[in-house]
Amino acid sequence: MSKKIITLTRHIIEEQRKFPEATGKFTDLMNDIAFAAKLISYHTNKAGLMDILGETAETNVQGEVVKKLDAFANETMINALDHGGHTCVMACEEEEDIIPIPDQYPLGKYVVLFDPLDGSSNIDANVSVGTIFSIYTRVTPDGRPGTVEDCLQPGVKQVCAGYVIYGSSTMLVYTTGNGHGVHGFTLDPSYGEFILSHPNIQIPKKAKIYSVNESNFDFWDQSIKNYVHYIKQIDKATGRPMNSRYIGSMVSDVHRNLLYGGIFLYPASSKAPQGKLRLIYEANPMAFIVEAAGGKASDGKNRILDIKPEKLHQRVPLFIGSEEDVTMVEEFIAGKRTK
Numbered sequence: 001m002s003k004k005i006i007t008l009t010r011h012i013i014e015e016q017r018k019f020p021e022a023t024g025k026f027t028d029l030m031n032d033i034a035f036a037a038k039l040i041s042y043h044t045n046k047a048g049l050m051d052i053l054g055e056t057a058e059t060n061v062q063g064e065v066v067k068k069l070d071a072f073a074n075e076t077m078i079n080a081l082d083h084g085g086h087t088c089v090m091a092c093e094e095e096e097d098i099i100p101i102p103d104q105y106p107l108g109k110y111v112v113l114f115d116p117l118d119g120s121s122n123i124d125a126n127v128s129v130g131t132i133f134s135i136y137t138r139v140t141p142d143g144r145p146g147t148v149e150d151c152l153q154p155g156v157k158q159v160c161a162g163y164v165i166y167g168s169s170t171m172l173v174y175t176t177g178n179g180h181g182v183h184g185f186t187l188d189p190s191y192g193e194f195i196l197s198h199p200n201i202q203i204p205k206k207a208k209i210y211s212v213n214e215s216n217f218d219f220w221d222q223s224i225k226n227y228v229h230y231i232k233q234i235d236k237a238t239g240r241p242m243n244s245r246y247i248g249s250m251v252s253d254v255h256r257n258l259l260y261g262g263i264f265l266y267p268a269s270s271k272a273p274q275g276k277l278r279l280i281y282e283a284n285p286m287a288f289i290v291e292a293a294g295g296k297a298s299d300g301k302n303r304i305l306d307i308k309p310e311k312l313h314q315r316v317p318l319f320i321g322s323e324e325d326v327t328m329v330e331e332f333i334a335g336k337r338t339k
């Protein structure tokens with residue numbers, strides 16, 4: 001008998017049945033995100049053939065040169081999410097301020113934060129990149145446009161988080177938390193559907209891989225130097241040191257570590273006192289996913305999801321992945337161990 005095909009839409013509808021009060025608006029929202037992902041996937045896969053490689057003349061709020069493909073991804077996400085009547089406000093890496101819903105469209109209760117194309121500096125080298133999204137329900141009164149307050153909620157309040165990775169295949173991974181698991185869907189381009197391919201992803205408790213940009217070594221705090229030096233020693237249990245894998249595209253690095261077991265580190269340094277990764281549309285959604293898969297995410301001292309954001313684009317040191325390894329790096333940072 002052929003294997004039952006579970007599409008993303010069917011999975012979300014079946015999930016929605018667990019919430020009697022659900023109105024179907026979340027399903028609509030997720031379908032709009034999936035549509036945006038299909039468009040971005042198509043253009044990412046064609047990037048080498050179309051005039052969307054290379055750079056625009058613009059720089060974004062981060063001061064980074066905007067690549068044509070991430071400008072396209074940004075517009076695609078905004079255009080997909082601004083008219084469905086499920087969202088009251090958005091914010092993203094590419095826009096300095098919040099993104100209001102145009103007056104001609106109805107408002108909904110959801111808040112969507114996103115990084116349209118994480119890792120975009122790798123695009124021209126054909127390295128996997130990803131879209132990251134984080135969904136909340138609004139905290140300001142209904143009936144009026146959402147505000148920055150709706151976008152600055154602690155990550156623990158997320159109702160959904162996910163990412164799309166545009167790699168050897170296009171995969172959408174999402175969770176609604178609350179013990180409902182983390183699920184991966186692979187895009188079948190022959191009929192344009194995301195098909196359940198990785199149900200109930202669980203990250204191994206012990207990492208086999210560490211992912212960090214070691215060129216920052218001299219700029220790290222001594223505790224981080226001690227930790228990285230320690231994990232490069234031969235592990236008596238395995239007879240070898242941990243494997244080093246670093247793509248420079250966080251979605252790709254965290255996705256691989258989620259499946260195989262690993263820890264991704266982007267510590268603070270004298271070059272980047274708050275680290276590099278942004279809290280509300282990179283660290284929080286990835287932390288929500290990794291925790292739902294049995295892992296851990298910390299800024300070195302605090303649970304990422306407990307941090308109250310103060311600014312849209314604030315950065316945070318990030319240690320995320322297998323639980324035992326994130327706990328160990330916290331012990332090094334607390335000075336409880338030096339080797």
Ligand code: P6P
Nearest residue numbers: 118119120121213248249250251
């Ligand atoms: P570095 C991509 O620009 C990004 O935001 C993450 O996807 C990635 O993990 C990190 O920056 C890479 O930064 O300093 O190691 O090149």
